[in-house]
Amino acid sequence: EDQVTQSPEALRLQEGESSSLNCSYTVSGLRGLFWYRQDPGKGPKFLFTLYSAGEEKEKERLKATLTKKESFLHITAPKPEDSATYLCALSGGYNKLIFGAGTRLAVHP
Amino acid sequence: GAVVSQHPSRVICKSGTSVKIECRSLDFQATTMFWYRQFPKQSLMLMATSNEGSKATYEQGVEKDKFLINHASLTLSTLTVTSAHPEDSSFYICSASYTSGGDNEQFFGPGTRLTVL
Numbered sequence: 001e002d003q004v005t006q007s008p009e010a011l012r013l014q015e016g017e018s019s020s021l022n023c024s025y026t027v028s029g030l031r032g033l034f035w036y037r038q039d040p041g042k043g044p045k046f047l048f049t050l051y052s053a054g055e056e057k058e059k060e061r062l063k064a065t066l067t068k069k070e071s072f073l074h075i076t077a078p079k080p081e082d083s084a085t086y087l088c089a090l091s092g093g094y095n096k097l098i099f100g101a102g103t104r105l106a107v108h109p
Numbered sequence: 110g111a112v113v114s115q116h117p118s119r120v121i122c123k124s125g126t127s128v129k130i131e132c133r134s135l136d137f138q139a140t141t142m143f144w145y146r147q148f149p150k151q152s153l154m155l156m157a158t159s160n161e162g163s164k165a166t167y168e169q170g171v172e173k174d175k176f177l178i179n180h181a182s183l184t185l186s187t188l189t190v191t192s193a194h195p196e197d198s199s200f201y202i203c204s205a206s207y208t209s210g211g212d213n214e215q216f217f218g219p220g221t222r223l224t225v226l
Contacts, residue, residue: 034214043113043202043217044153087152095141095206097215099152 002027002092006100013078013107021073021103023088032091033071035064037084038102044087047073078107112136113205115218122193123226130188130221132203138183139205143215144176147200159186193225 005024013019025033032051036044048057050066057064061082063074073086085104089097112135122128132142141160145153157173159165159180167173175197177189186205190197200222204215 036217041200041220041222043115043204043220046214046216049214095215096143096155096158097153097204099154101152104150 002090002098004088004090004098004100006086006088006103008103009101010104011106013075013105015079015107015109016077018074018076018078020075021086021088021105023071023073023100024069025071025088025090026069027090027092030090033066034089034091034097035062035071035073036087036089038087039084047086075105078105080107080109083107111214111216113139113203113216113218115201115203115221117221118219119222119224121224121226124194125192127189127191128193128223130190130201130203130223132186132188132205132218134184134205134216137205137207137216139186139207140183141206142180142186143204143206144178144186144188145202145204147202147220153202156188190223193223195225198223198225 003026007022035047038044048064053068055066061076065072083106085102087102088100114133116131144156147153156171157165157167159178161180165178180186202220204217206215
C-alpha cells in the first residue's frame with residue numbers, strides 16, 4: 001500500500017535557523033512526489049514536484065531533494081513568513097495524490 | 110495561471126439541510142477534479158475523483174449518496190452535502206488538473222469551511 005509519513009509533526013525555529021523536514025514514503029512505482037505549502041484556512045499551494053532519486057529543486061529559501069525512500073525539504077535561513085504547514089504527497093494511480101499528515105512550521109523572530 | 114476558486118468560502122447550516130459547494134477552474138479546462146476533506150490539524154483525505162461528463166469515483170468509506178458530486182462542464186464541479194450533520198463539519202477543498210489519468214499537477218482551491226449546527 002502506498003504510504004507517506006512526515007516528520008516532525010511540528011517544528012519551531014528561530015529566524016535564520018536552518019532545518020529540514022522529512023517525508024518518508026513507500027510506493028509500488030513512484031510517479032511523482034509533491035511538496036505543498038498550506039496556510040491556515042487556505043488550500044495547498046504547490047511548491048515542487050520530484051520524479052526520480054537524486055533530483056533536487058530549489059526556490060528561494062527552500063530546496064527539495066529525493067532519494068528512493070524519502071524526500072527532504074530544506075529551509076535555509078527561514079523567515080517568519082515561512083511559517084505554514086508543509087505537506088508532502090505521492091502521486092498514485094489515476095493522478096490521485098496521497099498526502100502525509102504535514103509538518104507545522106513556526107518561525108519566530 | 111491555473112487558478113481554482115471555490116464558493117462559498119464559509120457556510121453555516123442547520124442539521125438536516127443540504128449544502129452545495131462549487132469548484133471552478135478559472136483559466137483552464139479541468140478534465141479531472143478532486144474533492145478532499147480536512148479535519149483540524151489533519152491532512153487532506155481524498156473523497157472522490159470526478160471526470161467531466163461521467164460519474165464520480167468515490168474513495169472507500171465515502172458515502173456517495175451523502176456527498177453528491179457533479180462535474181457538468183470542464184470548468185465546474187459541485188459537491189452537495191445532503192442531510193448534513195455536525196460530524197460533516199469540516200474543511201472541504203477541491204483541486205483540478207488538466208488531463209485525466211496522467212501525472213499532472215493538481216491546482217487547489219482555497220477551501221470551504223462547513224459548519225453544521
